[in-house]
Amino acid sequence: MTNAQNNETLLEVHDLSVDYGYGPDATHAVRNIEFRLARGEFVGLVGESGSGKSTLGFALTGLSKPPAHIEKGRILFGGKDIASLDQAQLREQRHGGIAMVLQSGMNALNPVRSIRNHFVDIFRAHGHVSHENYNSRALELVGKVELPKTVLDRYPAELSGGMRQRVSIALALSLEPELMVFDEPTTALDVLVQHAVMNTIIELQKAENFTAVLISHDLGIVLESAQRVMVMHEGRIVEDAPAGDILNNPQNEYTRMLLSHYADPRAEVVELPGFVDRNRRAATGEKRASGATHPPTVSSREQRTDQKAIVVSHVSKVYPAPRRGESPVRAVDDVSFTLEPGQSLALVGASGSGKSTIAKMITAVEKPTSGSITFGDLDVVKLRRSRFRTLHSDVQMVFQDPYAALNPLHTVEYTLTRPVVNFTGLHGRDARRRVLELLDTVGLSPVEEFAAKLPHQLSGGQRQRVVIARALASNPQVIIADEPVSMLDVSLRAGVLALLEDLREQWGVSMLYITHDLLSARVVTDNIMVLNQGRVVEKGNTADVLRHPTDEYTMRLLDAIPNPRKDVA
Amino acid sequence: MTTTTTRPETQIPDAPSPWKVFARVASTIWSNGKARIGLVVLGLFILIAVFAPLIAPYGASENGFDRSADSSWGHWLGTTAAGEDVLSQLIWGSQISIFVGLVAGLFSTIIAVLIGLSWGYVRGFGADVINFIVNLFLVIPGLPLMIVIAAYLSGGGIGMIIIVVVITGWAWGARVLRSQTQSLRSRDFVTAAVFSGERPFRIVFREILPNMTSLIVGNFFGAATAAILAEAGLEYLGLGDSSIVSWGTMLFWAQNSNALLTGQWALLFAPGLCIALLATSLTLINFGVDGISNPRLREGAKK
Numbered sequence: 001m002t003n004a005q006n007n008e009t010l011l012e013v014h015d016l017s018v019d020y021g022y023g024p025d026a027t028h029a030v031r032n033i034e035f036r037l038a039r040g041e042f043v044g045l046v047g048e049s050g051s052g053k054s055t056l057g058f059a060l061t062g063l064s065k066p067p068a069h070i071e072k073g074r075i076l077f078g079g080k081d082i083a084s085l086d087q088a089q090l091r092e093q094r095h096g097g098i099a100m101v102l103q104s105g106m107n108a109l110n111p112v113r114s115i116r117n118h119f120v121d122i123f124r125a126h127g128h129v130s131h132e133n134y135n136s137r138a139l140e141l142v143g144k145v146e147l148p149k150t151v152l153d154r155y156p157a158e159l160s161g162g163m164r165q166r167v168s169i170a171l172a173l174s175l176e177p178e179l180m181v182f183d184e185p186t187t188a189l190d191v192l193v194q195h196a197v198m199n200t201i202i203e204l205q206k207a208e209n210f211t212a213v214l215i216s217h218d219l220g221i222v223l224e225s226a227q228r229v230m231v232m233h234e235g236r237i238v239e240d241a242p243a244g245d246i247l248n249n250p251q252n253e254y255t256r257m258l259l260s261h262y263a264d265p266r267a268e269v270v271e272l273p274g275f276v277d278r279n280r281r282a283a284t285g286e287k288r289a290s291g292a293t294h295p296p297t298v299s300s301r302e303q304r305t306d307q308k309a310i311v312v313s314h315v316s317k318v319y320p321a322p323r324r325g326e327s328p329v330r331a332v333d334d335v336s337f338t339l340e341p342g343q344s345l346a347l348v349g350a351s352g353s354g355k356s357t358i359a360k361m362i363t364a365v366e367k368p369t370s371g372s373i374t375f376g377d378l379d380v381v382k383l384r385r386s387r388f389r390t391l392h393s394d395v396q397m398v399f400q401d402p403y404a405a406l407n408p409l410h411t412v413e414y415t416l417t418r419p420v421v422n423f424t425g426l427h428g429r430d431a432r433r434r435v436l437e438l439l440d441t442v443g444l445s446p447v448e449e450f451a452a453k454l455p456h457q458l459s460g461g462q463r464q465r466v467v468i469a470r471a472l473a474s475n476p477q478v479i480i481a482d483e484p485v486s487m488l489d490v491s492l493r494a495g496v497l498a499l500l501e502d503l504r505e506q507w508g509v510s511m512l513y514i515t516h517d518l519l520s521a522r523v524v525t526d527n528i529m530v531l532n533q534g535r536v537v538e539k540g541n542t543a544d545v546l547r548h549p550t551d552e553y554t555m556r557l558l559d560a561i562p563n564p565r566k567d568v569a
Numbered sequence: 570m571t572t573t574t575t576r577p578e579t580q581i582p583d584a585p586s587p588w589k590v591f592a593r594v595a596s597t598i599w600s601n602g603k604a605r606i607g608l609v610v611l612g613l614f615i616l617i618a619v620f621a622p623l624i625a626p627y628g629a630s631e632n633g634f635d636r637s638a639d640s641s642w643g644h645w646l647g648t649t650a651a652g653e654d655v656l657s658q659l660i661w662g663s664q665i666s667i668f669v670g671l672v673a674g675l676f677s678t679i680i681a682v683l684i685g686l687s688w689g690y691v692r693g694f695g696a697d698v699i700n701f702i703v704n705l706f707l708v709i710p711g712l713p714l715m716i717v718i719a720a721y722l723s724g725g726g727i728g729m730i731i732i733v734v735v736i737t738g739w740a741w742g743a744r745v746l747r748s749q750t751q752s753l754r755s756r757d758f759v760t761a762a763v764f765s766g767e768r769p770f771r772i773v774f775r776e777i778l779p780n781m782t783s784l785i786v787g788n789f790f791g792a793a794t795a796a797i798l799a800e801a802g803l804e805y806l807g808l809g810d811s812s813i814v815s816w817g818t819m820l821f822w823a824q825n826s827n828a829l830l831t832g833q834w835a836l837l838f839a840p841g842l843c844i845a846l847l848a849t850s851l852t853l854i855n856f857g858v859d860g861i862s863n864p865r866l867r868e869g870a871k872k
Contacts, residue, residue, distance in 0.1 A: 363764070365760065365763070385769075388766070392763070392764050392765075392766055397760075397764055399757045399760075399761060404756055404757040404758065405757040405758055406758055406761075407758040407762075408780070409779045409780060410776075415765075418762070418765045418766070418767060419764075419766055422767065423766050467761070470761065470764075470765065473765070474766070
């Protein structure tokens with residue numbers, strides 16, 4: 001289908017600024033933005049967290065909520081200034097106007113109403129569908145988002161996250177909008193589902209020919225789908241160019257920085273900022289990067305002689321059936337592997353593949369249903385709660401969500417002092433010295449200042465460094481990193497990964513790196529295990545497996561990675 | 570919260586002092602309009618109770634005046650059937666109500682915290698046993714239980730009333746705190762504390778408890794309100810020590826002497842209004858308690 005690409009302007013934004021709060025305390029989230037959208041265009045809006053991209057999206061759709069408000073500027077949609085409309089006029093505007101699909105759109109459905117009722121509610125509110133056509137129109141809409149017609153009689157809780165997000169896209173479509181704003185429509189979804197939903201959105205846009213704005217933090221996804229890309233940084237649009245130009249000839253330094261963090265894990269040589277290719281490192285014996293930014297302090301670390309391996313053999317974990325009449329859930333099915341001292345092993349798979357369950361069993365938080373796990377001569381399965389310290393002084397964990405892993409009421413210093421006191425027996429001034437040393441190791445300086453901070457005063461990347469510092473407090477031999485960078489912005493990821501890699505190289509810590517992100521696995525691990533529904537489907541050298549995958553599931557995971565250079569290469 | 574604190578090298582890390590926590594809690598509550606009204610009203614009552622000997626025109630059971638007199642310049646709210654000054658009784662009576670309310674509220678909150686938190690943290694058989702006991706206290710109707718216990722412990726004065734109120738009042742709070750503990754227990758920072766080698770006791774009281782400050786403070790004010798009402802109720806029914814002067818016994822004696830029939834509405838109305846006002850003030854304070862355990866809300870509120 002040809003994209004009716006005319007030059008008719010649908011939306012014009014003039015000198016738009018959006019503030020949070022008023023007066024001198026106001027935060028300027030969006031500053032002096034200027035752009036226009038042509039009818040039928042697919043535009044991507046990319047930026048990291050805090051860049052103001054969602055604020056802009058909400059302003060475009062007239063959904064800005066206090067304390068956010070449009071400070072100045074005009075948003076002309078079909079000649080009308082949206083910024084000056086009141087609620088009632090805006091509501092009129094929604095039909096045939098602007099619709100929005102939210103990141104948490106899957107949670108925007110009312111749990112006690114069937115999907116059919118969600119459609120009927122909208123038809124009734126706007127009266128644009130005659131009563132006898134309710135059913136046929138609803139069927140048509142769910143068909144458009146590639147859902148079976150049986151979903152109409154289901155309730156939101158009976159649908160998966162991807163299906164619910166499709167329903168909310170269909171709901172947004174039901175008012176025949178001319179402009180659709182997608183705010184991170186796939187971020188909360190699993191990798192494989194993400195890919196499928198994104199394809200549906202692209203297909204829909206071509207078929208329905210609405211104008212689309214895709215807001216995302218992921219330049220890869222945007223470059224794959226959008227014709228034009230606007231890059232936002234600190235409230236301003238720093239670059240606005242066709243997708244091809246952004247990819248091949250980026251003008252702005254910030255855009256170039258974002259781009260540099262994308263690579264194809266299947267390539268022969270994979271290098272990210274701060275990371276020299278792994279195979280070359282192995283061949284030449286050189287370190288991660290010639291000038292490692294934060295050389296870890298090794299002073300307080302005594303040389304280890306009794307390095308121990310984690311041996312997992314024939315481990316299974318079965319959870320009881322979630323509801324009566326259903327079969328029990330087999331989260332992990334007969335998994336065996338050995339994590340040698342100093343080794344780094346990636347455990348990859350989509351969500352629900354059992355990778356986090358394995359991490360919990362290794363750290364004795366969960367008990368396996370069958371099989372054995374040993375660390376040296378310590379039997380992890382039979383470990384009693386009162387003896388957890390024995391295990392955790394050597395095996396530590398880095399959590400996925402740095403926002404949840406720190407107690408919001410404790411200062412960084414308290415958080416780090418506890419494991420130091422518990423595991424090393426240091427007290428008072430010695431403990432404090434060790435805490436400051438740890439902060440220095442993870443690159444949080446000035447250390448004194450960071451020690452006194454509370455978690456909400458830190459950025460995501462800084463929090464994750466604190467989490468890593470806590471894991472290091474006991475001088476562990478093994479670090480289990482459960483998606484340590486998935487909640488962080490692209491530009492911060494490389495830094496945290498580099499830190500983990502340095503620690504492994506210089507402290508001799510072995511690492512189990514759990515992720516769904518194959519690119520980062522390629523960069524920081526030697527070996528890889530691919531899990532699908534609790535079973536190991538493929539294992540081997542990371543580079544080999546990713547470059548020549550043999551299992552169909554691994555290939556699907558690889559295909560799901562948004563890669564802007566896919567077409568170019 | 571300044572971030573530029575430069576601590577001397579020698580300073581040993583210490584936990585936030587209880588006073589700092591208290592000051593923080595107080596300023597958070599004060600920043601809420603409704604809570605401020607509540608605090609002012611409660612403060613007035615406490616001042617009246619503390620300075621009762623100075624404020625009250627007569628003694629609480631001084632009874633040499635005209636019986637059942639209407640209000641006059643000598644006795645603003647009139648006198649009782651036994652010839653006591655109503656205003657003086659009201660002022661002296663505030664001591665009992667506030668004392669019982671705060672002490673009973675405190676004790677039932679302490680019990681609720683201890684049981685609720687350990688109940689929320691342990692799993693297995695122990696949790697089932699606590700569950701049974703708490704449910705037992707929850708399903709028994711409160712007032713009849715109070716009456717039975719009060720009759721059993723008859724003649725114990727306000728100490729007895731406090732015990733009765735605490736026994737019947739802790740279970741609800743324990744239940745609320747348990748569910749919050751259960752949701753906090755599965756949070757990453759609690760698992761992280763296990764990885765930091767913390768003992769369960771410390772995890773419950775240093776990691777989980779501070780995150781429930783608002784609930785616990787709210788629970789305290791709720792329990793205190795209930796205690797004030799229960800105390801008045803028990804004494805009104807004549808189950809307390811009717812020789813002491815409190816708002817509840819004032820109502821008891823007023824009812825006994827058919828104050829309404831004789832047109833002495835102040836005898837019922839004045840203590841009733843005081844009980845209502847005191848309970849309302851505590852409830853208003855509770856509106857301000859919400860923002861306590863969320864540091865981000867707090868910083869926004871401070872401006």
